[in-house]
Amino acid sequence: MRKLALSDEILLTVEKPARYIGGEVNMQVKDPKEAEIRFCMCFPDVYEIGMSHLGIQILYDIFNRRNDTYCERVYSPWVDLDKIMRERNIPLFALESQDPVKEFDFLGITLQYEMSYTNVLQILELSQIPIYAKDRTEEDPIVIGGGPCSYNPEPIAEFFDFFYIGEGETVYNEILDAYKECKRESKTRNEYLERVAQIEGMYVPAFYDVKYKEDGTIDSFVKNNSKAPDKVVKQVEMNLSETYYPTKPLVPFIKATQDRIVLEIQRGCIRGCRFCQAGMIYRPTRERSLEYLKKCAYEMLQSTGHEEISLSSLSSSDYSNLQKLVYFLIEEFGSKGINISLPSLRIDAFALDVMSKVQDVRKSSLTFAPEAGSQRLRDVINKGLTEEAILEGAGKAFQSGWNRVKLYFMMGLPTENDEDIEGIAVLSDLIAREYYKIPKDQRNGKVSIVTSTSFFVPKPFTPFQWSRMDTIQEYISKQRLLRSKINEQLNRKSIKFNWHEAEVSELEGVLARGDRRIAKVIYDAYKDGCLYDSWSEYFHYDKWMKAFESNGVTLAFYNSRERDENEVFPWDFIDVGVTKEFLLREYRKAKTVKVTPNCRQTCFNCGAKSFGGGVCFEDGTGQITDMNLEDTAVETDESIPKDALEQIKISLSGINNEEVTDER
Amino acid sequence: MNVRIKFQKYGVMKFIGHLDVMRYFQKAFRRANVDNEYSKGFNPHQIMSFAAPLGVGLTSDGEYLDVSLNSCEAPEIMIERINAVMSEGFHITGWNFLKDREENQKAVTAMALVSSADYLVSLKDGYQIGEAIRSQQDFAKEFERFYHQDEIVINKKTKTSEKPVDIKPMISLAAFDKAEYEVKRNSLVKVDNNTMLSGNKSESVAESYENGIFVYLQLDTGSAANLKPELVMEAFYDFLSVPYEKFAWQVHRLEVYTTDTESGKLAALDQVER
Numbered sequence: 001m002r003k004l005a006l007s008d009e010i011l012l013t014v015e016k017p018a019r020y021i022g023g024e025v026n027m028q029v030k031d032p033k034e035a036e037i038r039f040c041m042c043f044p045d046v047y048e049i050g051m052s053h054l055g056i057q058i059l060y061d062i063f064n065r066r067n068d069t070y071c072e073r074v075y076s077p078w079v080d081l082d083k084i085m086r087e088r089n090i091p092l093f094a095l096e097s098q099d100p101v102k103e104f105d106f107l108g109i110t111l112q113y114e115m116s117y118t119n120v121l122q123i124l125e126l127s128q129i130p131i132y133a134k135d136r137t138e139e140d141p142i143v144i145g146g147g148p149c150s151y152n153p154e155p156i157a158e159f160f161d162f163f164y165i166g167e168g169e170t171v172y173n174e175i176l177d178a179y180k181e182c183k184r185e186s187k188t189r190n191e192y193l194e195r196v197a198q199i200e201g202m203y204v205p206a207f208y209d210v211k212y213k214e215d216g217t218i219d220s221f222v223k224n225n226s227k228a229p230d231k232v233v234k235q236v237e238m239n240l241s242e243t244y245y246p247t248k249p250l251v252p253f254i255k256a257t258q259d260r261i262v263l264e265i266q267r268g269c270i271r272g273c274r275f276c277q278a279g280m281i282y283r284p285t286r287e288r289s290l291e292y293l294k295k296c297a298y299e300m301l302q303s304t305g306h307e308e309i310s311l312s313s314l315s316s317s318d319y320s321n322l323q324k325l326v327y328f329l330i331e332e333f334g335s336k337g338i339n340i341s342l343p344s345l346r347i348d349a350f351a352l353d354v355m356s357k358v359q360d361v362r363k364s365s366l367t368f369a370p371e372a373g374s375q376r377l378r379d380v381i382n383k384g385l386t387e388e389a390i391l392e393g394a395g396k397a398f399q400s401g402w403n404r405v406k407l408y409f410m411m412g413l414p415t416e417n418d419e420d421i422e423g424i425a426v427l428s429d430l431i432a433r434e435y436y437k438i439p440k441d442q443r444n445g446k447v448s449i450v451t452s453t454s455f456f457v458p459k460p461f462t463p464f465q466w467s468r469m470d471t472i473q474e475y476i477s478k479q480r481l482l483r484s485k486i487n488e489q490l491n492r493k494s495i496k497f498n499w500h501e502a503e504v505s506e507l508e509g510v511l512a513r514g515d516r517r518i519a520k521v522i523y524d525a526y527k528d529g530c531l532y533d534s535w536s537e538y539f540h541y542d543k544w545m546k547a548f549e550s551n552g553v554t555l556a557f558y559n560s561r562e563r564d565e566n567e568v569f570p571w572d573f574i575d576v577g578v579t580k581e582f583l584l585r586e587y588r589k590a591k592t593v594k595v596t597p598n599c600r601q602t603c604f605n606c607g608a609k610s611f612g613g614g615v616c617f618e619d620g621t622g623q624i625t626d627m628n629l630e631d632t633a634v635e636t637d638e639s640i641p642k643d644a645l646e647q648i649k650i651s652l653s654g655i656n657n658e659e660v661t662d663e664r
Numbered sequence: 665m666n667v668r669i670k671f672q673k674y675g676v677m678k679f680i681g682h683l684d685v686m687r688y689f690q691k692a693f694r695r696a697n698v699d700n701e702y703s704k705g706f707n708p709h710q711i712m713s714f715a716a717p718l719g720v721g722l723t724s725d726g727e728y729l730d731v732s733l734n735s736c737e738a739p740e741i742m743i744e745r746i747n748a749v750m751s752e753g754f755h756i757t758g759w760n761f762l763k764d765r766e767e768n769q770k771a772v773t774a775m776a777l778v779s780s781a782d783y784l785v786s787l788k789d790g791y792q793i794g795e796a797i798r799s800q801q802d803f804a805k806e807f808e809r810f811y812h813q814d815e816i817v818i819n820k821k822t823k824t825s826e827k828p829v830d831i832k833p834m835i836s837l838a839a840f841d842k843a844e845y846e847v848k849r850n851s852l853v854k855v856d857n858n859t860m861l862s863g864n865k866s867e868s869v870a871e872s873y874e875n876g877i878f879v880y881l882q883l884d885t886g887s888a889a890n891l892k893p894e895l896v897m898e899a900f901y902d903f904l905s906v907p908y909e910k911f912a913w914q915v916h917r918l919e920v921y922t923t924d925t926e927s928g929k930l931a932a933l934d935q936v937e938r
Contacts, residue, residue, distance in 0.1 A: 001752075002675065251691060339707075
């Protein structure tokens with residue numbers, strides 16, 4: 001019988017003990033003694049969130065296919081267990097073997113959002129691994145970072161031995177093979193890192209020095225080790241239909257955030273929204289083949305017993321075989337009680353047909369993400385969604401019986417003015433009016449509009465990476481303005497207004513575009529008790545501000561400054577394919593309210609073509625003929641395609657009619 | 665067709681709560697391609713009900729789950745198929761077809777049938793009961809004294825209030841070794857006239873501890889009267905004037921019974937036809 005790292009007494013005291021016992025269906029069981037390499041994969045957030053992440057399941061599958069490697073998992077202990085582990089000095093352990101993480105060869109941490117950085121430090125400290133990479137010895141695991149936040153790893157660079165920039169499918173085997181070799185040859189930790197630095201896509205922070213100018217911006221970023229490359233090239237898996245896919249994903253006992261099969265249908269996005277980091281760093285768009293996805297769906301449903309399958313991508317409607325895939329899933333699995341969930345779908349006849357087949361209209365809501373309130377501002381951010389298209393889509397859905405709509409907007413986008421904010425209120429109202437166009441006897445009760453706003457945070461490798469971010473005061477006054485504008489609308493009683501806290505966004509802004517000088521701030525905030533910053537009940541703004549102050553770091557330097565076109569950014573050493581020149585062209589076009597058509601319409605030479613595949617090489621993709629790209633921007637009215645990006649998110653989860661019985 | 669499945673829950677799975685056990689079985693049946701009957705509507709779910717949900721921290725040899733199927737193969741094959749897709753800590757030991765309900769007959773859920781259950785309550789290693797009790801003999805002697813009181817009154821907490829209850833009538837058996845337990849149990853249980861496949865042939869999965877201190881208990885369980893083993897142990901500590909230690913005891917359920925209306929005796933849930 002498996003032995004656990006924690007006593008019964010502890011497990012029966014903490015919330016949801018199933019977070020810490022492992023033993024899930026499809027868990028890999030190996031003899032740790034026989035593994036030459038022990039790899040611990042970490043998602044630095046609570047179990048239910050971490051278990052929902054596809055990337056870790058892919059890597060878990062890749063590593064465990066190797067006979068010489070045992071890959072296990074660890075997640076952030078919740079605050080209750082965190083306290084107990086500190087009091088009793090219990091080292092953090094991996095779920096599979098329940099062995100301490102510090103005994104492993106590697107600790108790989110995925111960085112999905114900036115607000116998880118203090119949790120990264122918690123993982124290191126509870127594992128009893130020195131927090132700063134420079135303090136680690138030959139005995140400590142090699143700590144690797146990866147995931148979207150590693151596209152600007154600088155604020156947390158000092159905590160990691162190296163970062164894997166890009167998609168994990170490509171060179172992890174090389175990294176592990178090199179490790180085995182180094183171990184055999186009794187090489188030191190530093191010698192191994194030198195080997196790693198020579199593998200494409202790997203960034204070893206210790207091999208680079210940063211110098212700053214007097215104004216605080218970066219003067220130079222140069223390597224101090226000849227083995228390290230000048231530029232780190234992002235890793236991209238170009239053949240997504242002949243690569244790893246976890247057909248036996250882990251099935252948690254407790255309900256995870258994603259309690260379903262996730263079928264990633266494509267990577268990348270052709271749309272080019274200017275605020276969106278994912279849309280740039282995952283270029284070029286690559287599709288998985290229909291046959292491959294059908295096979296994966298079969299195998300995964302069989303191996304997990306899940307009752308829901310969700311298609312995952314940045315914009316599902318752009319997947320060429322979407323209709324074929326969806327109708328296949330409905331025909332094949334619909335009768336077996338399998339729910340099909342289709343996020344980010346454009347409203348058209350197909351979507352309405354599918355939605356009426358796969359879900360109960362009365363229980364679900366439509367989600368649109370116009371992101372900005374006015375057409376002018378939607379053009380600035382290159383969100384090709386028109387008011388006309390939104391109203392038409394909502395109208396069709398209302399006629400089919402829907403009466404609930406969720407709308408997502410951002411406030412604080414570059415060039416935003418009062419009319420743009422008022423536009424959010426007006427658009428919300430127009431959608432409600434669309435509903436009341438339906439004759440009263442055919443309506444399904446009242447309409448409900450939920451308008452949610454978040455604050456725009458400029459991200460690296462987007463056209464808005466130069467942009468100034470609003471201050472908290474500006475945000476709050478914009479939020480008040482919107483509140484008052486919503487109150488002026490005819491259907492104000494049908495509109496519910498939600499907003500995201502400005503303090504978290506402000507901090508996210510600094511962590512997203514910060515440099516190495518932020519590391520100490522993160523460290524101090526963590527030591528002062530900051531943890532689970534993405535959970536509003538645990539976010540301590542005051543402690544963060546204290547940490548900034550005591551380190552003499554001002555938030556305004558990172559957030560409230562329009563960056564110079566020639567400024568060296570902390571993340572400039574990474575080559576993501578998309579060039580800085582392209583991003584700058586896009587930024588200039590944004591300021592002059594010019595839109596850029598999507599990748600399938602015209603290629604604007606973003607640079608991702610250098611990877612040699614994907615949408616860049618599809619038949620019919622427009623070629624650039626004119627090298628003077630400044631002038632190729634098309635005026636708004638002609639450029640917005642009729643089938644512009646409308647998004648519906650259909651949420652099918654959360655409605656359970658299980659027979660519920662009380663616990664004994 | 666309705667089937668009553670008997671299963672064991674043990675090892676680290678004792679930390680999985682009842683609702684998650686339900687979700688677990690739904691997925692396990694899908695993995696084993698069991699032809700479950702689904703409810704109608706937009707969110708169809710497998711029709712299933714549990715006899716007596718087990719609390720977190722407890723293990724069991726005798727859990728019952730009724731399911732409704734459209735079709736299935738022979739019991740041995742079904743048991744094997746499902747066990748092949750289960751994780752360590754869940755094991756199916758019995759598969760009994762239930763009689764179809766006759767017309768005009770009221771539907772009875774497994775839960776409504778339950779009247780009592782047997783438990784093995786063991787002291788975990790690393791704990792002791794006060795200063796005086798050093799062995800199973802010491803423990804048995806003290807527990808017998810406790811059990812032979814005229815009444816055992818505890819303050820039973822309900823959602824709204826706390827009231828004194830005599831739990832003595834709810835304890836129908838206390839034994840200190842396996843042979844004694846079996847003799848006593850057999851006098852209370854209807855003789856097995858049913859040679860259904862189910863009979864729990866598999867080894868008990870109860871954990872054993874070096875200290876060797878344990879007690880077998882048969883307690884009222886179910887909607888009419890319900891007594892948790894933990895409450896009995898707490899009352900025992902009170903009797904000894906020793907502070908109760910919540911985590912000191914491992915409770916293991918051995919069997920769940922219904923009361924046979926004719927004989928007044930108990931029958932394990934897999935020995936009845938409905």
